[in-house]
Amino acid sequence: SAPSSTKASGDKVAKSSKDVDTIAWDYPFTFLPVYAGVAKFAKERAKEKGVSLEQTNDNGKPDVQASNLDTLIAKKVPAIVSFPMVFEALETQAAKALSAGIIWVTYGGTLKNQSASITFSFEEGGRKLGEDAAAWANQTLGGKGKVAFLVDDTIQLGIERTKGMIDAFTKAAPDMQVVGREQAIDPDTALTKTKAILAKHPDVNVILGITDGAAFGGYKALVESGRSETDAKTYVGGQDGDLGSLELIKKGTFYRASAALQLRDIGNAVIDVPLAVADGKSDAEASTDVPITLVKQGDALLDEIIAQYG
Amino acid sequence: MNASLNLRQLARYPLIPVIVLMAIGFELATGSFVGSQNLLGIATDSATLAIVAVPSALLVISGYLDLSVGSTYALGAVAAGWLASEHGGSLLTCVLLSLLAGLAVGAVNGFLCCVVGLSPFIVTLGTLTAVRGLAQQFAPLPLTSFGDSFAWLGGAKIAGLPSPVVIAIVVVLVAGAILALTPVGRHIYAIGVSREAAYLSGVRVRTVPFTLFLATGASAALAGAIKASVLGAVQSGTAGSGFELAVLTAVLVGGVALTGGSGTLFGVVLGVAFLGILQNGLTLVGVPTFWQQVAQGLALVVAAGLAFLAPRLEALAAVRPTAPRRAAADPEPATT
Amino acid sequence: MNASLNLRQLARYPLIPVIVLMAIGFELATGSFVGSQNLLGIATDSATLAIVAVPSALLVISGYLDLSVGSTYALGAVAAGWLASEHGGSLLTCVLLSLLAGLAVGAVNGFLCCVVGLSPFIVTLGTLTAVRGLAQQFAPLPLTSFGDSFAWLGGAKIAGLPSPVVIAIVVVLVAGAILALTPVGRHIYAIGVSREAAYLSGVRVRTVPFTLFLATGASAALAGAIKASVLGAVQSGTAGSGFELAVLTAVLVGGVALTGGSGTLFGVVLGVAFLGILQNGLTLVGVPTFWQQVAQGLALVVAAGLAFLAPRLEALAAVRPTAPRRAAADPEPATT
Amino acid sequence: MALRVTGLRKSFGGVHALQGVDLTIEAGEVHALLGHNGAGKSTLIKALGGAFHPDGGTIEVGGRSYAGLTPRQSIDAGIAIIFQHLSLVDSLSVVDNIFLGQEHRRLGIVDRRAQRAAAQQLLDRLGATSSIDSRVGDLPMGQKQLVEIAKALSRDPVVLVLDEPTAALSSHEIGALERTVRSLQEQGLAICYVTHLLGEVERLADRMTVLRDGQVHVATSLAGKTRRDIIEAIAEPPADLPPAGPIHDADPPQLLVRGLTGPGIGPVDLEVRPGEIVGLYGLIGSGRTRTLEMIFGRRARQGSITVGGREVRRATPRAALAAGLALVPGDRGRQGLFASLTALDNALLPAQAVLSRFGLRRRRAEAEAFERLAASLAVHPATPNAPARAFSGGNQQKLLLGRWINGILPTTVLLLDEPTQGVDVRARHEIYKVVRTIASERRTAVLFASTDPEEIVALADRALVMQDGRVLGELAGEALDEDALLHAIHQSDTDIETEVQSDLQELS
Ligand SMILES: Nc1ncnc2c1ncn2[C@@H]1O[C@H](COP(=O)(O)OP(=O)(O)OP(=O)(O)O)[C@@H](O)[C@H]1O
Ligand SMILES: Nc1ncnc2c1ncn2[C@@H]1O[C@H](COP(=O)(O)OP(=O)(O)OP(=O)(O)O)[C@@H](O)[C@H]1O
Ligand SMILES: O[C@@H]1[C@H](O)[C@H](O)CO[C@H]1O
Ligand SMILES: [Mg+2]
Ligand SMILES: [Mg+2]
Helix, strand or coil: CCCCCCHHHHHCCCCCCHHCCEEEEEECCCCCCHHHHHHHEEEEEEEECCCEEEEECCCCCCHHHHHHHHHHHHHHCCEEEEECCCCCHHHHHHHHHHHHHCCCEECCCCCCCCCCCCCCCCHHHHHHHHHHHHHHHHHHCCCCCEEEEEEECCCCHHHHHHHHHHHHHHCCCCCCEEEEEECCCHHHHHHHHHHHHHHCCCCCCCCEEEEEEEEEHHHHHHCCCCCCCCCCCCCEEEEEEEEHHHHHHHHCEEEEEEEEHHHHHHHHHHHHHHHHHCCCCCHHHHHCCCHHHHEEECHHHHHHHHHHHC | CHHHHHHHHHHHHCHHHHHHHHHHHHHHHHHCCCHHHHCCCCCCCCHHHHHHHHHHHHHHHHCCCCCCHHHHHHHHHHHHHHHHHHHCCCHHHHHHHHHHHHHHHHHHHHHHHHHHCCCCCHHEEEEHHHHHHHHHHHHHCECCCHHHHHHHHHHHEECCEHHHHHHHHHHHHHHHHHHCCCCCHHHEEHHHHHHHHHHHHCCCHHHHHHHHHHHHHHHHHHHHHHHHHHHHCCCCCCCCCHHHHHHHHHHCCCCCCCCCCCHHHHHHHHHHHHHHHHHHHHEEEEEEEHHHHHHHHHHHHHHHHHHHHHHHHHHHHHCCCCCCCCCCCCCCCCCC | HHHHHHCCCCCCCCCCCCCHHHHHHHHHHHHCCCCCHHHHHHHHHHHHHHHHHHHHHHHHCCCCCCCCCCHHHCCCCCHHHHHHHHHHCCCHHHHHHHHHHHHHHHHHHHHHHHHCCCCHHHHHHHHHHHHHHHHHHHHCEEEEEHHHHHHHHHHEEECCCEEHHHHHHHHHHHHHHHHCCHHHHHHHHHHHHHHHHHCCCCCCCCCCHHHHHCCCCCCCCHHHHHHHHHHHHHHHCCCCCHHHHHHHHHHCCCCCCCCCCCCCCCHHHHHHHHHHHHHHHHHHHCHHHHHHHHHHHHHHHHHHHHHHHHHHHHHCCCCCCCCCCCCCCCCCCCCC | EEEEEEEEEEEECEEEEEEEEEEECCCCEEEEEECCCCCCCHHHHHHHHCCCCCCCCEEEECEEEECCHHHHHHHHHCCCEECCCCCCCCCHHHHHHHHHCCCCEEEEEEEEHHHHHHHHHHHHCCCCCCCCEEEHCCCHHHHHHHHHHHHCCCCCCCEEEEECCCCCCCCCHHHHHHHHHHHHCCCEEEEEEEECCCHHHHCCCCCCEEECCCEEEEEEEEECCHHHHHHHHCCCCCCCCCCCCCCCCCCCCCCCEEEEEEEEEEEEEEEEEECCEEEEEEECCCHHHHHHHHCCCCCCEEEEEECCCEEECCCHHHHHHHCCCEECCHHHHHHHCCCEEHHHHHHHHHHHCCCCHCCCHHHHHHHHHHHHHHHHHHHCCCCCEEEEHHHHHHHHHHHHHHEEECCCCCCCCCCCCCCCCCHHHHHHHHHHHHHHHHHHHCCCCCEEEEEHHHHHHHHHHHEEEEEEEEEEEEEHHHHHCHHHHHHHHHHHHHHCCCCCCCCHHHCC
16 A cells, blocks of 8 residues: 655646545644644545655745745645645745646645645634633623733734734723733743733733644743632633643633644645545535634533544 | 942943843833842743853853754753653653753764864754754654653742752852863863864863763753743744754853853853843833844844943953953954 | 866865765655756755855855844845835836845944944844844735736746846856955955954955945845745745855855855855755655754754865875865864 | 984875984983974974874883874973964963963862962063963063963973074063073973074074974084084075165155154154165064054054155055055964965965956966065965965965065055064075165165064164163164164173174174
């Protein structure tokens, strides 16, 4: 069942999924834990389907991403699944791939030139978190309290998540005082920044993170400052569905919610969608939208995702 | 004598007045800068930086450089975190494994740079990249649930101080004593100024910097382990990312010359404090993200200016000394 | 004579056999390395690196350093992209605005480092941070839809070659001519070897490196504009991130010493090619992500080893010269 | 026998610096190691100090035989070396330098008190005036040289090797050094002494070994040897110096210095007429270097500098060069040489722009200029493309002189700081000849500083004696001789110096 060598894979246009022996998955943010999670499932699925999965090393750099895609196109891999750092910037590559007979699946959004897409709305994940936190604030705090956001202004997906999160929250809980809006995607940075926010506003009620990593750091800062882990007037929430965060939610701490990507569904889609295209499915038929779900304590999905990490 | 001495110290360490001014400014702007909680918070956050900046500074003084610390930090964090979470490792075994990992990276760097004689910049840029890959390969997913024993490392209070701060103080004192009191301290400077002259004088020009590479590697891994313990989690992809630049910045802003042979640990501690206070203050004041970056960039330029002024100010302050304690550096560069 | 000359050239540039071996290896492994599409792809992708690495190399040879190029690249991209997308700027005005932005950053760096005399490492680390903040402040959201005129910059074919490659060739030739054919070329080396001796010899020890800062800034902005044109989009937060390290790596791997005073442009071009081929080959072979990082790190170490061996090999190859064209460098450091 | 070197060989690439050299030095002997520039003296000494491993031969010392030494082995065997290119660490203090690698320690900690006392004693013995707390980098050359000597002495050696220890010293310190060497000799040390100053050989040495091109040319006792014998052993005797050109007192001065003042200097007034050679004589620290540097614009200054009737207002080297001034600096390593650049670049850096056409260098013209220059100054090897660091000390000095004496630059005032430091007896003579020639033929005004009274007498038409940053007096014509010079700067210290005989008097 081992795929034939990459060498044999070139030079032909896939007429069916049998012709697709290799799928190249181009994910630029390999330093994020979500990547490893999705990769785990994508690899499992690839094995099941008898295709080999190749990955790139873009290191968060848009021009390296473009170069690596050029390389994959020159190599004529049968299928590329790419998560564009800047969507418009990869239209050229997508078009080139298509005209070379390569299946192009856009990951995390859509392009004009594509065979199909795997979508999950970043904006929506942020929005769901923001709405839930706002509802909680209105209910528990009577809509009055302090909120800090740990955001990302550097990459496109971060900007979308940030916008979804902040807009939804401030709209639904307009009287909450915003006491911080700091760049942080990892727990280290988030811990430091949240501590500084807490020095001025020790009574922050809500901390929302652009990633679970950031929210986790915020959570730690609160605990370090003496907040009880089950404090009723505190809400921390993040996005992605990292194991550590989900465990805190399950434990019943004030880490209350995560807008979780369903890693297994996405991982499967990375393999299934290009194979479906190869089997003649149209963009509309092959494309998959993986919903982002806000998981909270007691949700069945919470245990399911935790179990997925195995 | 005291007054003139103090003036010279101030002139020698212009970061002191700058830090004082920053503290006053941030306090006036926010009313919550000076407060034991915030100051202890800054100290705790800065502790890991200090722990690595100190041996790194010795390395730079000896004419070498280690850029790999950002990834060694991650490797040390992963090693300790993995043992703690997957095997319930005790505090001691976790720290030992982490130190071993750091020593291994340090040994590779030290061997290539000191024994073989390759360029420290390229070699440690290489290990920066490679070690990050190894750490991620080893632990692609976040590690959590470390258990109580390991939590002590970052979370204990010793004599009222957080354990990272205590460890940092110990590191500073030990390194300071070596630098100021022992022959090796002199040798570190000598090697940095002229490896050839030091060699001809019988100084161990390979062993000394090799050992500093070991110390830097170990300290970076320890810092990673401490941060892992503080956070209760490790992400191999982001842990310590960019830490190498923070360390180098602290060292250079603290007055250590990249060309080797000069600098003091007190200056480095000031450099660490400067960066920690700046980061904290900008967040406290609530400066928007992008302007924070601009401000941090400008602060570096200002720090470079201060480092430039220091010897000149010192020379001025030395105009009427009782007896010069140290000759002033040449106050005049080639082109003035 | 020719045979020995060739041997010496090979010994002087050990990257040549390494690149050849890499090419053979990648071709054998994938069957698609040698192919005009792939090779042109590598050349196009490497062109922007070459455009910036060349003036940066001159700057390093003269004893300075510019780390800010990663952000200047972003600023140049944002400036051109903004004019193109928001105001329908023509190719010419877009490029001019971009160059102006780059010159401005270069002037700031040059003023602080060459005229005032501050540490280039800290200053340009500062501008690296600050300029990124400014670029993001100016264009927080991605810029797109640049129009056809601007697309020419990165997308045209000139004599069958992609425009970025042609621009890179021009940059290499012009800089190479300056370095090899003009007195200023010698001054660049002289300043890097001994600024004091150069100053006393009447060399413009401020103006020359200041101009190189300008050139480096302009080239970084131009590279950003070219990449913006190629990609058709700019995102200020990520454009050119880490580019400063890629540039410095190419320069150093290419045999330019960080201490200044030595190196050749041909070596730098080889360094750029080495990095481009490595990146391409690892992706081509399909090495898993984290192992790619490990491989890239090891490749740097190997390159450091080669740069170390080069003068030694060259000295060996020079043992029986007809008439030495250039003296072998001192084959032996103090301690070996 | 305290030190025996047998069949020592060392090559650098294709250069055979040592080709089977033998050298034996007995305890209680002062052995002069002599030879022309590039003969291999420093190479031999570096092998003794462990700077590199020889290609062949043995070194016997302390009862053991070595194929090569590391610096530690060398130090432990009792060899102490004063290197030609100093092995001092600029940013460390004088004390720290003296004990570097051999620190006095108590419980692992540097015993500062003991070190300071010992250092002060050593400096006093050598007549050094610098403070033990000074940064060595801030000291003038001569004081550095004394620190280097103190460092060697601090190790209580069995064999003391001195590679041109007096090149930057004035008669005052030379006297103190010679006394120290004598007393060490009496204590039974074996002393190897390298110098180009033959007066020192005559006063101090018992035996000599003369190298030529990496081989022993002569090894003999000095008993009964004349100055001429020594010179002939080292090199073919030099031709006579050309006579001084006519100096017309009526000519307006080419260089006119009025009220030159700076830190520790001045006010200095002096003038040099076209074709005139003026020597600045004084003890180290008397301000000659600073005076030259201020005239050249390397240091901030007050007062006026006029060249050919036009005042040079800006105090920068560029302005000075544009006005026709040129300076050959005294600190070769730091201010002069581009160690890793080629000999041609070193010699022609400022001339390249003059030779260039349409902004492009003319390599052929450069090569020809280099060839001419190498011939006139006897640069060896005359390879334009070898890096300067591969040249011996004396030949490096010639490259630096060549940078300004090449007939390409419109230099009308030549400032020379210790122009022949480290240059062998024959080449020194060549340099005098070149300087005389450009003074008489091109009417260049020359102002040079020297610590060597022989040199002042040989080269200068007129000498200015400096002390504490001021010109004390002037000696010219008949009145200008070594005794008068020495007398002028220190009446009390003339005891040994009166023994001094002039190399060049003997020659002519
Ligand atoms: N590192 C080196 N590389 C190449 N050649 C060298 C090197 N060092 C010395 N040489 C050559 O070896 C020979 C001997 O040089 P050395 O320095 O021993 O001469 P020296 O007798 O000390 O001369 P001087 O009186 O000028 O100091 C010279 O031809 C010199 O050019
Ligand atoms: N004995 C000394 N100890 C410490 N510093 C000294 C001593 N002699 C001179 N200096 C200082 O060292 C610096 C450089 O001296 P420099 O080489 O210019 O000597 P100089 O005074 O010009 O004497 P020379 O006549 O020997 O050239 C000056 O600032 C001078 O004040
Ligand atoms: O910031 C650096 C680099 O991004 C590198 O790729 C891995 O280590 C991190 O610390
Ligand atoms: Mg010599
Ligand atoms: Mg002098």
